[in-house]
Amino acid sequence: MEANHNQTPVEVADLRKSYGEQKVLNGISLNVAQGQTVAVLGRSGTGKSVLLKLLVGLQPADSGTVRIDGQEITGIEPGPLNEIRKRMGYLFQQGALYDSLTVEQNVDFPLSRHADLSESARKDKVRELLSSVGLSDGDFEKMPSEISG
Amino acid sequence: MTASTTTMASPAAISRSERAKGIFVSFFEWFGELGMFCARLGRAALTRPYEIREFIHQCDEVGSKSLPLVALAGAATGVVLSLQTRDSLIHFGAKSLLPAVIFFSVVKESGPVITGLVVSGRVGSGIGAELGSMKVTEQIDAMEASAVEPFRYLVATRVLACILMLPLLTLCADFCAIVMGWIAETFAEPITFRYFLENATKGVQFSDFIPPTLKTLVYGFIIGIVACFQGMRTTGGTEGVGRSTTSSVVLSSLFVILADVILVRLILVFYG
Numbered sequence: 326m327e328a329n330h331n332q333t334p335v336e337v338a339d340l341r342k343s344y345g346e347q348k349v350l351n352g353i354s355l356n357v358a359q360g361q362t363v364a365v366l367g368r369s370g371t372g373k374s375v376l377l378k379l380l381v382g383l384q385p386a387d388s389g390t391v392r393i394d395g396q397e398i399t400g401i402e403p404g405p406l407n408e409i410r411k412r413m414g415y416l417f418q419q420g421a422l423y424d425s426l427t428v429e430q431n432v433d434f435p436l437s438r439h440a441d442l443s444e445s446a447r448k449d450k451v452r453e454l455l456s457s458v459g460l461s462d463g464d465f466e467k468m469p470s471e472i473s474g
Numbered sequence: 475m476t477a478s479t480t481t482m483a484s485p486a487a488i489s490r491s492e493r494a495k496g497i498f499v500s501f502f503e504w505f506g507e508l509g510m511f512c513a514r515l516g517r518a519a520l521t522r523p524y525e526i527r528e529f530i531h532q533c534d535e536v537g538s539k540s541l542p543l544v545a546l547a548g549a550a551t552g553v554v555l556s557l558q559t560r561d562s563l564i565h566f567g568a569k570s571l572l573p574a575v576i577f578f579s580v581v582k583e584s585g586p587v588i589t590g591l592v593v594s595g596r597v598g599s600g601i602g603a604e605l606g607s608m609k610v611t612e613q614i615d616a617m618e619a620s621a622v623e624p625f626r627y628l629v630a631t632r633v634l635a636c637i638l639m640l641p642l643l644t645l646c647a648d649f650c651a652i653v654m655g656w657i658a659e660t661f662a663e664p665i666t667f668r669y670f671l672e673n674a675t676k677g678v679q680f681s682d683f684i685p686p687t688l689k690t691l692v693y694g695f696i697i698g699i700v701a702c703f704q705g706m707r708t709t710g711g712t713e714g715v716g717r718s719t720t721s722s723v724v725l726s727s728l729f730v731i732l733a734d735v736i737l738v739r740l741i742l743v744f745y746g
Binding site for chain 1: 611621622
Protein backbone atom coordinates (compact mmCIF):
# COMPACT_ATOMS: atom_id res chain seq x y z
CA MET A 326 0.00 0.00 0.00
CA GLU A 327 1.29 3.45 -0.90
CA ALA A 328 1.13 5.72 2.11
CA ASN A 329 1.77 9.26 3.16
CA HIS A 330 5.20 9.18 4.85
CA ASN A 331 4.12 11.59 7.61
CA GLN A 332 1.43 9.28 8.96
CA THR A 333 1.02 5.72 10.14
CA PRO A 334 -0.68 4.13 7.13
CA VAL A 335 -2.89 1.78 9.17
CA GLU A 336 -4.21 2.63 12.64
CA VAL A 337 -6.76 0.44 14.36
CA ALA A 338 -8.15 1.37 17.78
CA ASP A 339 -10.48 -0.62 20.03
CA LEU A 340 -12.14 -2.40 17.10
CA ARG A 341 -15.13 -4.58 17.98
CA LYS A 342 -17.24 -6.86 15.81
CA SER A 343 -19.87 -9.42 16.76
CA TYR A 344 -22.17 -11.67 14.80
CA GLY A 345 -25.23 -12.11 16.99
CA GLU A 346 -24.03 -13.46 20.32
CA GLN A 347 -20.60 -14.39 18.97
CA LYS A 348 -17.90 -11.78 19.68
CA VAL A 349 -15.31 -12.05 16.92
CA LEU A 350 -13.16 -8.98 17.58
CA ASN A 351 -13.12 -7.69 21.13
CA GLY A 352 -11.35 -4.35 21.25
CA ILE A 353 -8.36 -4.97 18.99
CA SER A 354 -5.82 -2.15 18.48
CA LEU A 355 -2.79 -2.11 16.20
CA ASN A 356 -0.65 0.24 14.13
CA VAL A 357 1.19 -0.68 10.95
CA ALA A 358 4.09 1.62 10.11
CA GLN A 359 5.32 2.48 6.63
CA GLY A 360 7.29 -0.48 5.22
CA GLN A 361 6.41 -2.76 8.12
CA THR A 362 5.15 -6.28 7.46
CA VAL A 363 2.59 -7.57 9.94
CA ALA A 364 1.29 -11.14 10.13
CA VAL A 365 -1.90 -11.86 12.02
CA LEU A 366 -1.94 -15.39 13.38
CA GLY A 367 -4.73 -17.33 15.02
CA ARG A 368 -6.83 -20.43 14.90
CA SER A 369 -9.72 -20.80 12.47
CA GLY A 370 -12.68 -18.59 13.37
CA THR A 371 -10.75 -16.13 15.51
CA GLY A 372 -11.46 -13.17 13.23
CA LYS A 373 -8.35 -12.78 11.03
CA SER A 374 -10.38 -12.40 7.81
CA VAL A 375 -12.95 -10.23 9.58
CA LEU A 376 -10.17 -7.86 10.70
CA LEU A 377 -8.90 -7.55 7.12
CA LYS A 378 -12.44 -6.98 5.81
CA LEU A 379 -12.94 -4.21 8.35
CA LEU A 380 -9.64 -2.63 7.24
CA VAL A 381 -10.91 -2.42 3.64
CA GLY A 382 -14.40 -1.35 4.73
CA LEU A 383 -16.08 -4.47 3.37
CA GLN A 384 -17.93 -4.87 6.65
CA PRO A 385 -18.95 -2.25 9.19
CA ALA A 386 -17.41 -2.40 12.66
CA ASP A 387 -19.67 -2.39 15.71
CA SER A 388 -17.38 0.15 17.39
CA GLY A 389 -13.80 1.39 17.30
CA THR A 390 -11.89 3.18 14.58
CA VAL A 391 -9.89 2.28 11.50
CA ARG A 392 -7.70 4.99 9.99
CA ILE A 393 -6.02 4.57 6.62
CA ASP A 394 -3.42 7.26 5.91
CA GLY A 395 -4.95 9.24 8.74
CA GLN A 396 -8.45 9.08 7.29
CA GLU A 397 -11.18 7.47 9.37
CA ILE A 398 -12.99 4.85 7.24
CA THR A 399 -15.64 3.61 9.67
CA GLY A 400 -18.95 5.15 8.65
CA ILE A 401 -17.40 6.94 5.64
CA GLU A 402 -19.47 7.50 2.44
CA PRO A 403 -18.88 5.01 -0.45
CA GLY A 404 -17.26 7.66 -2.70
CA PRO A 405 -14.38 8.67 -0.39
CA LEU A 406 -14.02 5.05 0.75
CA ASN A 407 -13.50 3.96 -2.86
CA GLU A 408 -10.79 6.59 -3.27
CA ILE A 409 -8.95 4.98 -0.33
CA ARG A 410 -9.56 1.47 -1.70
CA LYS A 411 -7.90 2.43 -5.00
CA ARG A 412 -4.60 2.66 -3.07
CA MET A 413 -5.05 -0.72 -1.37
CA GLY A 414 -4.60 -4.28 -2.51
CA TYR A 415 -6.64 -7.16 -1.11
CA LEU A 416 -6.11 -10.79 -1.96
CA PHE A 417 -9.04 -13.07 -1.19
CA GLN A 418 -8.59 -16.52 0.29
CA GLN A 419 -10.23 -18.27 -2.69
CA GLY A 420 -9.01 -15.86 -5.38
CA ALA A 421 -12.47 -14.38 -5.97
CA LEU A 422 -11.83 -13.91 -9.70
CA TYR A 423 -14.85 -12.95 -11.81
CA ASP A 424 -15.72 -16.34 -13.29
CA SER A 425 -17.72 -14.89 -16.19
CA LEU A 426 -14.75 -12.82 -17.42
CA THR A 427 -11.54 -14.02 -19.06
CA VAL A 428 -8.21 -13.73 -17.25
CA GLU A 429 -7.39 -10.61 -19.27
CA GLN A 430 -10.79 -9.03 -18.58
CA ASN A 431 -10.37 -9.76 -14.85
CA VAL A 432 -7.18 -7.70 -14.68
CA ASP A 433 -8.64 -5.04 -16.97
CA PHE A 434 -11.87 -4.67 -14.93
CA PRO A 435 -10.60 -2.24 -12.24
CA LEU A 436 -8.14 -0.58 -14.64
CA SER A 437 -10.92 0.29 -17.11
CA ARG A 438 -12.73 2.12 -14.32
CA HIS A 439 -9.93 3.82 -12.47
CA ALA A 440 -6.92 4.26 -14.76
CA ASP A 441 -6.85 7.18 -17.17
CA LEU A 442 -5.42 5.11 -20.04
CA SER A 443 -6.45 4.54 -23.65
CA GLU A 444 -7.83 1.10 -24.53
CA SER A 445 -4.61 0.04 -26.26
CA ALA A 446 -2.41 1.35 -23.42
CA ARG A 447 -4.61 -0.52 -20.94
CA LYS A 448 -4.35 -3.69 -22.99
CA ASP A 449 -0.54 -3.39 -23.06
CA LYS A 450 -0.48 -2.80 -19.30
CA VAL A 451 -2.73 -5.82 -18.61
CA ARG A 452 -0.61 -8.10 -20.83
CA GLU A 453 2.57 -6.83 -19.19
CA LEU A 454 1.15 -7.60 -15.74
CA LEU A 455 -0.03 -11.06 -16.79
CA SER A 456 3.33 -11.85 -18.39
CA SER A 457 5.10 -10.78 -15.21
CA VAL A 458 3.36 -13.61 -13.32
CA GLY A 459 4.28 -16.18 -15.95
CA LEU A 460 1.10 -16.25 -18.03
CA SER A 461 1.59 -16.50 -21.79
CA ASP A 462 -0.48 -15.14 -24.71
CA GLY A 463 -2.47 -18.36 -24.88
CA ASP A 464 -3.69 -17.91 -21.30
CA PHE A 465 -5.10 -14.39 -21.66
CA GLU A 466 -8.38 -15.48 -23.24
CA LYS A 467 -8.89 -18.40 -20.85
CA MET A 468 -11.54 -18.34 -18.16
CA PRO A 469 -10.31 -18.43 -14.52
CA SER A 470 -11.57 -22.01 -14.16
CA GLU A 471 -9.33 -23.09 -17.04
CA ILE A 472 -6.05 -22.05 -15.40
CA SER A 473 -4.52 -23.77 -12.42
CA GLY A 474 -3.43 -22.18 -9.17
CA MET B 475 -52.48 -21.44 52.46
CA THR B 476 -54.24 -20.22 49.33
CA ALA B 477 -53.83 -22.10 46.08
CA SER B 478 -52.08 -20.21 43.32
CA THR B 479 -54.32 -19.48 40.32
CA THR B 480 -51.38 -18.66 38.02
CA THR B 481 -50.99 -21.15 35.16
CA MET B 482 -47.64 -21.68 33.46
CA ALA B 483 -47.46 -22.03 29.65
CA SER B 484 -46.07 -25.35 28.51
CA PRO B 485 -42.59 -25.39 26.87
CA ALA B 486 -44.20 -26.42 23.55
CA ALA B 487 -46.54 -23.41 23.64
CA ILE B 488 -43.63 -21.07 24.46
CA SER B 489 -41.58 -22.49 21.60
CA ARG B 490 -44.54 -22.06 19.21
CA SER B 491 -45.04 -18.45 20.27
CA GLU B 492 -41.29 -17.76 20.00
CA ARG B 493 -41.29 -19.24 16.51
CA ALA B 494 -44.32 -17.16 15.48
CA LYS B 495 -42.64 -14.05 16.89
CA GLY B 496 -39.46 -14.88 14.95
CA ILE B 497 -41.40 -15.28 11.68
CA PHE B 498 -43.26 -12.01 12.33
CA VAL B 499 -40.03 -10.11 13.01
CA SER B 500 -38.17 -11.58 10.02
CA PHE B 501 -41.14 -10.73 7.75
CA PHE B 502 -40.81 -7.02 8.64
CA GLU B 503 -37.01 -7.22 8.64
CA TRP B 504 -37.15 -8.49 5.06
CA PHE B 505 -39.24 -5.51 3.94
CA GLY B 506 -37.03 -3.11 5.91
CA GLU B 507 -33.89 -4.48 4.29
CA LEU B 508 -35.58 -4.36 0.88
CA GLY B 509 -36.39 -0.67 1.49
CA MET B 510 -32.75 0.09 2.33
CA PHE B 511 -31.67 -1.92 -0.72
CA CYS B 512 -33.97 0.22 -2.92
CA ALA B 513 -32.55 3.43 -1.42
CA ARG B 514 -28.98 2.26 -2.09
CA LEU B 515 -30.00 1.24 -5.62
CA GLY B 516 -31.53 4.70 -6.20
CA ARG B 517 -28.29 6.40 -5.16
CA ALA B 518 -26.18 4.06 -7.31
CA ALA B 519 -28.41 4.42 -10.38
CA LEU B 520 -28.53 8.22 -10.28
CA THR B 521 -24.86 8.97 -9.67
CA ARG B 522 -21.93 8.81 -12.07
CA PRO B 523 -20.19 6.85 -13.53
CA TYR B 524 -22.96 5.12 -15.48
CA GLU B 525 -22.29 1.53 -16.52
CA ILE B 526 -23.70 1.93 -20.05
CA ARG B 527 -21.91 -1.08 -21.57
CA GLU B 528 -23.09 -3.43 -18.82
CA PHE B 529 -26.61 -1.99 -19.07
CA ILE B 530 -26.73 -2.78 -22.82
CA HIS B 531 -25.39 -6.28 -22.09
CA GLN B 532 -28.15 -6.79 -19.50
CA CYS B 533 -30.81 -5.49 -21.94
CA ASP B 534 -29.64 -8.22 -24.31
CA GLU B 535 -29.74 -10.84 -21.52
CA VAL B 536 -33.19 -9.82 -20.29
CA GLY B 537 -34.72 -8.73 -23.59
CA SER B 538 -33.55 -10.57 -26.66
CA LYS B 539 -32.78 -13.82 -24.84
CA SER B 540 -36.27 -13.89 -23.27
CA LEU B 541 -37.95 -13.03 -26.58
CA PRO B 542 -38.43 -16.59 -27.96
CA LEU B 543 -39.94 -17.80 -24.68
CA VAL B 544 -42.22 -14.78 -24.33
CA ALA B 545 -43.31 -15.02 -27.98
CA LEU B 546 -44.11 -18.72 -27.57
CA ALA B 547 -46.07 -18.11 -24.36
CA GLY B 548 -47.97 -15.27 -26.05
CA ALA B 549 -48.72 -17.41 -29.11
CA ALA B 550 -50.03 -20.27 -26.96
CA THR B 551 -52.22 -17.84 -25.01
CA GLY B 552 -53.70 -16.50 -28.26
CA VAL B 553 -54.53 -19.99 -29.52
CA VAL B 554 -56.08 -21.07 -26.20
CA LEU B 555 -58.11 -17.87 -25.94
CA SER B 556 -59.44 -18.34 -29.45
CA LEU B 557 -60.33 -22.02 -28.92
CA GLN B 558 -61.89 -21.52 -25.48
CA THR B 559 -63.84 -18.35 -26.21
CA ARG B 560 -65.23 -19.36 -29.58
CA ASP B 561 -67.68 -21.97 -28.24
CA SER B 562 -68.93 -19.67 -25.47
CA LEU B 563 -69.50 -16.79 -27.87
CA ILE B 564 -71.31 -19.06 -30.37
CA HIS B 565 -73.50 -20.22 -27.48
CA PHE B 566 -74.51 -16.61 -26.77
CA GLY B 567 -74.79 -15.69 -30.46
CA ALA B 568 -71.92 -13.26 -30.26
CA LYS B 569 -69.37 -14.99 -32.48
CA SER B 570 -68.55 -11.73 -34.28
CA LEU B 571 -67.10 -10.40 -31.01
CA LEU B 572 -64.34 -13.05 -30.96
CA PRO B 573 -61.58 -10.81 -32.44
CA ALA B 574 -62.39 -8.04 -29.93
CA VAL B 575 -62.48 -10.51 -27.03
CA ILE B 576 -59.08 -11.90 -27.99
CA PHE B 577 -57.63 -8.41 -28.48
CA PHE B 578 -58.90 -7.00 -25.20
CA SER B 579 -58.06 -10.11 -23.17
CA VAL B 580 -54.54 -10.18 -24.53
CA VAL B 581 -53.74 -6.48 -24.40
CA LYS B 582 -55.37 -5.70 -21.08
CA GLU B 583 -54.44 -8.71 -18.99
CA SER B 584 -53.08 -11.94 -20.48
CA GLY B 585 -50.16 -10.39 -22.38
CA PRO B 586 -48.71 -8.33 -19.51
CA VAL B 587 -49.22 -11.03 -16.86
CA ILE B 588 -47.91 -13.90 -19.01
CA THR B 589 -44.85 -11.81 -19.91
CA GLY B 590 -44.28 -10.88 -16.25
CA LEU B 591 -44.47 -14.49 -15.11
CA VAL B 592 -42.31 -15.88 -17.92
CA VAL B 593 -39.64 -13.21 -17.33
CA SER B 594 -39.75 -13.68 -13.56
CA GLY B 595 -39.09 -17.40 -14.14
CA ARG B 596 -36.29 -17.00 -16.67
CA VAL B 597 -34.65 -13.73 -15.62
CA GLY B 598 -35.46 -13.87 -11.88
CA SER B 599 -33.81 -17.27 -11.53
CA GLY B 600 -30.84 -16.20 -13.64
CA ILE B 601 -30.16 -13.04 -11.65
CA GLY B 602 -30.73 -14.77 -8.30
CA ALA B 603 -28.35 -17.59 -9.17
CA GLU B 604 -25.69 -15.37 -10.75
CA LEU B 605 -25.53 -12.81 -7.95
CA GLY B 606 -25.91 -15.55 -5.33
CA SER B 607 -22.92 -17.47 -6.60
CA MET B 608 -20.92 -14.24 -6.94
CA LYS B 609 -21.77 -13.46 -3.33
CA VAL B 610 -20.74 -16.82 -1.88
CA THR B 611 -17.49 -16.89 -3.87
CA GLU B 612 -16.65 -13.36 -2.62
CA GLN B 613 -16.68 -11.90 -6.14
CA ILE B 614 -18.94 -9.08 -4.95
CA ASP B 615 -16.56 -8.34 -2.05
CA ALA B 616 -13.67 -8.38 -4.54
CA MET B 617 -15.52 -5.85 -6.69
CA GLU B 618 -16.02 -3.60 -3.67
CA ALA B 619 -12.40 -4.01 -2.59
CA SER B 620 -11.28 -2.88 -6.06
CA ALA B 621 -13.34 0.32 -5.60
CA VAL B 622 -16.08 -0.65 -8.06
CA GLU B 623 -19.57 -0.05 -6.66
CA PRO B 624 -21.39 -3.42 -7.05
CA PHE B 625 -24.78 -1.76 -6.71
CA ARG B 626 -24.05 0.37 -9.76
CA TYR B 627 -22.43 -2.38 -11.84
CA LEU B 628 -24.54 -5.41 -10.88
CA VAL B 629 -27.85 -4.22 -9.44
CA ALA B 630 -28.72 -0.94 -11.18
CA THR B 631 -27.93 -2.31 -14.64
CA ARG B 632 -30.08 -5.41 -14.11
CA VAL B 633 -33.04 -3.62 -12.55
CA LEU B 634 -33.06 -0.90 -15.23
CA ALA B 635 -32.79 -3.51 -17.99
CA CYS B 636 -35.79 -5.38 -16.53
CA ILE B 637 -37.79 -2.12 -16.31
CA LEU B 638 -37.00 -1.18 -19.91
CA MET B 639 -37.40 -4.61 -21.47
CA LEU B 640 -40.69 -5.73 -19.89
CA PRO B 641 -42.98 -3.38 -21.90
CA LEU B 642 -41.14 -4.25 -25.12
CA LEU B 643 -41.46 -7.98 -24.44
CA THR B 644 -45.13 -7.45 -23.59
CA LEU B 645 -45.71 -5.85 -26.99
CA CYS B 646 -44.12 -8.92 -28.63
CA ALA B 647 -46.27 -11.27 -26.55
CA ASP B 648 -49.40 -9.26 -27.45
CA PHE B 649 -48.53 -9.35 -31.13
CA CYS B 650 -47.88 -13.11 -31.16
CA ALA B 651 -51.06 -13.80 -29.19
CA ILE B 652 -53.23 -11.76 -31.56
CA VAL B 653 -51.66 -13.28 -34.68
CA MET B 654 -52.01 -16.83 -33.32
CA GLY B 655 -55.55 -16.06 -32.18
CA TRP B 656 -56.35 -15.07 -35.75
CA ILE B 657 -54.66 -18.22 -37.14
CA ALA B 658 -56.64 -20.44 -34.73
CA GLU B 659 -59.84 -18.63 -35.73
CA THR B 660 -58.96 -19.02 -39.41
CA PHE B 661 -58.79 -22.80 -39.02
CA ALA B 662 -62.41 -22.79 -37.81
CA GLU B 663 -63.69 -20.09 -40.15
CA PRO B 664 -61.34 -18.44 -42.65
CA ILE B 665 -61.18 -14.65 -42.34
CA THR B 666 -58.55 -12.19 -43.49
CA PHE B 667 -56.12 -10.73 -40.94
CA ARG B 668 -57.23 -7.24 -41.93
CA TYR B 669 -60.90 -8.05 -41.24
CA PHE B 670 -59.89 -9.70 -37.93
CA LEU B 671 -57.91 -6.62 -36.87
CA GLU B 672 -60.65 -4.21 -37.92
CA ASN B 673 -63.16 -6.12 -35.79
CA ALA B 674 -60.70 -6.45 -32.93
CA THR B 675 -59.71 -2.78 -32.73
CA LYS B 676 -63.16 -1.25 -33.33
CA GLY B 677 -63.60 1.42 -30.63
CA VAL B 678 -60.16 0.80 -29.11
CA GLN B 679 -58.58 3.87 -27.51
CA PHE B 680 -55.04 4.52 -26.39
CA SER B 681 -56.24 4.33 -22.80
CA ASP B 682 -57.15 0.68 -23.43
CA PHE B 683 -53.69 -0.08 -24.64
CA ILE B 684 -51.07 2.17 -23.01
CA PRO B 685 -51.74 1.73 -19.23
CA PRO B 686 -51.81 -2.10 -19.31
CA THR B 687 -48.57 -2.15 -21.30
CA LEU B 688 -46.88 0.41 -19.09
CA LYS B 689 -47.86 -1.42 -15.91
CA THR B 690 -45.20 -3.94 -16.88
CA LEU B 691 -42.61 -1.27 -15.98
CA VAL B 692 -43.62 -2.04 -12.40
CA TYR B 693 -43.36 -5.79 -13.05
CA GLY B 694 -39.85 -5.22 -14.41
CA PHE B 695 -38.86 -3.27 -11.31
CA ILE B 696 -40.30 -6.00 -9.05
CA ILE B 697 -38.54 -8.83 -10.90
CA GLY B 698 -35.21 -7.01 -11.01
CA ILE B 699 -35.20 -5.75 -7.44
CA VAL B 700 -36.43 -8.98 -5.81
CA ALA B 701 -34.00 -11.17 -7.76
CA CYS B 702 -31.04 -8.85 -7.08
CA PHE B 703 -31.99 -8.52 -3.40
CA GLN B 704 -32.28 -12.26 -2.90
CA GLY B 705 -29.03 -12.85 -4.79
CA MET B 706 -27.05 -10.20 -2.91
CA ARG B 707 -28.05 -11.53 0.53
CA THR B 708 -27.15 -15.14 -0.25
CA THR B 709 -25.34 -17.06 2.47
CA GLY B 710 -24.52 -20.74 2.95
CA GLY B 711 -22.59 -21.89 -0.12
CA THR B 712 -24.16 -23.73 -3.03
CA GLU B 713 -27.21 -24.66 -0.97
CA GLY B 714 -27.72 -20.96 -0.28
CA VAL B 715 -27.47 -20.21 -4.01
CA GLY B 716 -30.21 -22.77 -4.63
CA ARG B 717 -32.40 -21.13 -1.98
CA SER B 718 -31.81 -17.67 -3.46
CA THR B 719 -32.66 -18.86 -6.94
CA THR B 720 -35.90 -20.48 -5.82
CA SER B 721 -36.94 -17.56 -3.63
CA SER B 722 -36.15 -15.07 -6.43
CA VAL B 723 -38.59 -16.83 -8.76
CA VAL B 724 -41.27 -17.52 -6.16
CA LEU B 725 -41.26 -14.04 -4.61
CA SER B 726 -41.02 -12.12 -7.88
CA SER B 727 -43.88 -14.16 -9.43
CA LEU B 728 -45.98 -13.66 -6.30
CA PHE B 729 -45.33 -9.92 -6.19
CA VAL B 730 -46.06 -9.58 -9.92
CA ILE B 731 -49.49 -11.14 -9.35
CA LEU B 732 -50.16 -8.99 -6.27
CA ALA B 733 -49.00 -5.85 -8.10
CA ASP B 734 -51.32 -6.76 -10.96
CA VAL B 735 -54.32 -6.66 -8.62
CA ILE B 736 -53.37 -3.19 -7.37
CA LEU B 737 -52.44 -1.84 -10.79
CA VAL B 738 -55.64 -3.08 -12.45
CA ARG B 739 -57.61 -1.33 -9.72
CA LEU B 740 -55.61 1.89 -10.21
CA ILE B 741 -56.03 1.74 -14.00
CA LEU B 742 -59.78 1.32 -13.54
CA VAL B 743 -59.85 4.32 -11.20
CA PHE B 744 -57.95 6.60 -13.57
CA TYR B 745 -58.99 5.26 -17.01
CA GLY B 746 -62.06 3.12 -16.28
